[in-house]
Amino acid sequence: MNRRTLIQRGIQLGLGTLASTALPGAHAVAASGKRGEPVATETTGKGALKAVAAARGLLLGCAVDTTLMRQDAAYQAALREQFNCVVGENCMKFGPTQPQPGTYFFDDADALVRFAEENHMKIRGHNFVWHEAKPAWLDATLTRENAASILTNHIRTVGGRYRGKVHSWDVVNEAIWLEDGRPDGLRTASPWFQTLGEQYLALAFRTAHETDPKALLTYNEYGIESDSDSESRKRAATLALLKRLKAAGVPVHALGVQSHLRAGSPASYAKGAAELTQGAQELGLKLFVTEMDVKDDSLESDNIAVRDAAVASVYSTYLDAMLQSKATHAVLTWGVSDAHTWLNRGTRFREKHPTRKQRPLLLDDADAPKPAFYAMRQSLWQASKR
Numbered sequence: 270m271n272r273r274t275l276i277q278r279g280i281q282l283g284l285g286t287l288a289s290t291a292l293p294g295a296h297a298v299a300a301s302g303k304r305g306e307p308v309a310t311e312t313t314g315k316g317a318l319k320a321v322a323a324a325r326g327l328l329l330g331c332a333v334d335t336t337l338m339r340q341d342a343a344y345q346a347a348l349r350e351q352f353n354c355v356v357g358e359n360c361m362k363f364g365p366t367q368p369q370p371g372t373y374f375f376d377d378a379d380a381l382v383r384f385a386e387e388n389h390m391k392i393r394g395h396n397f398v399w400h401e402a403k404p405a406w407l408d409a410t411l412t413r414e415n416a417a418s419i420l421t422n423h424i425r426t427v428g429g430r431y432r433g434k435v436h437s438w439d440v441v442n443e444a445i446w447l448e449d450g451r452p453d454g455l456r457t458a459s460p461w462f463q464t465l466g467e468q469y470l471a472l473a474f475r476t477a478h479e480t481d482p483k484a485l486l487t488y489n490e491y492g493i494e495s496d497s498d499s500e501s502r503k504r505a506a507t508l509a510l511l512k513r514l515k516a517a518g519v520p521v522h523a524l525g526v527q528s529h530l531r532a533g534s535p536a537s538y539a540k541g542a543a544e545l546t547q548g549a550q551e552l553g554l555k556l557f558v559t560e561m562d563v564k565d566d567s568l569e570s571d572n573i574a575v576r577d578a579a580v581a582s583v584y585s586t587y588l589d590a591m592l593q594s595k596a597t598h599a600v601l602t603w604g605v606s607d608a609h610t611w612l613n614r615g616t617r618f619r620e621k622h623p624t625r626k627q628r629p630l631l632l633d634d635a636d637a638p639k640p641a642f643y644a645m646r647q648s649l650w651q652a653s654k655r
């Protein structure tokens with residue numbers, strides 16, 4: 270079956286399943302704009318996510334697995350059809366790009382950049398500075414004396430290679446960890462913090478700006494979206510960090526909100542989304558939803574239609590809230606289809622149902638659009654009407 274047939278079959282399956290099972294809320298995630306009003310009957314062309322997003326001036330993107338991108342024509346077709354923006358799921362991280370000190374590997378990142386340019390897609394760079402995805406040599410090598418030059422050389426080399434080609438760079442990823450107990454909330458178990466102290470953030474942003482003055486420089490964080498007490502505290506610490514950076518004249522242009530969400534927990538996002546978008550606006554920052562997916566591991570039901578409807582309803586609730594504000598300029602999901610989500614690698618994210626595959630993304634294992642696809646499209650469409 271070719272890719273287009275799969276998509277067409279997906280339309281039938283997606284809508285047919287919803288119509289025939291009459292799940293609560295099923296209508297709300299059908300292919301409609303306002304309740305019952307169709308966005309488009311097709312899921313490609315003017316019915317593609319990127320087309321609906323463009324009507325609101327939004328970038329619509331996803332994380333790309335470059336190994337798959339090289340091998341799988343159907344995967345490439347889905348990227349081309351639905352998205353106008355890509356980010357490397359791993360290929361631009363520190364470990365993959367500098368596997369040995371001073372020795373760089375760019376084959377995967379180059380392939381992604383080529384693919385994006387050929388298809389007129391924007392590129393998000395992810396990321397320069399993180400406490401994960403480090404090459405084995407880094408922790409063993411870093412000292413207070415050499416850390417600044419290792420950090421700046423890395424940014425100059427990787428950022429310089431793609432200068433002028435990257436829409437936005439996640440310069441620093443996940444620098445807040447309240448559990449470490451500092452009043453400013455900074456994560457202490459990071460080799461960059463341990464060698465350079467809090468100034469590593471400013472150093473990274475300043476170096477990135479010198480290297481690629483046109484790229485929008487982003488601070489990217491997770492667990493700051495919901496209205497829960499703990500996420501509200503982490504959100505406040507994140508916004509306070511950004512306020513300090515801005516006050517010190519550090520070139521930071523956007524807040525990346527990762528948006529790894531969970532279905533089935535009583536999470537609400539109205540307050541979280543309002544605080545994030547207003548906070549970003551007050552600081553003169555753009556807001557990007559950078560890594561959206563919705564875990565379904567905690568749902569009791571094994572019924573796929575029930576689980577898909579619950580996942581879809583989180584897409585609707587969250588995106589409706591985040592797209593209330595014009596501060597939100599981009600929405601990216603962390604992957605394309607459930608077949609390749611990071612959440613199914615190992616059992617780390619499948620604590621409750623280790624043998625059950627999660628269904629957190631927009632397309633199913635056969636690349637057919639799921640209720641989450643229609644939910645996202647409806648939220649995008651409604652946002653374009655505001």
Ligand code: XIL
Nearest residue numbers: 358359395442489491527560603611
């Ligand atoms: C994840 C990738 O999806 C995995 O393939 C990899 O093994 C670990 O990293 N937050 C981030 C992303 O900023 O870089 C992470 O990506 C997911 C969580």
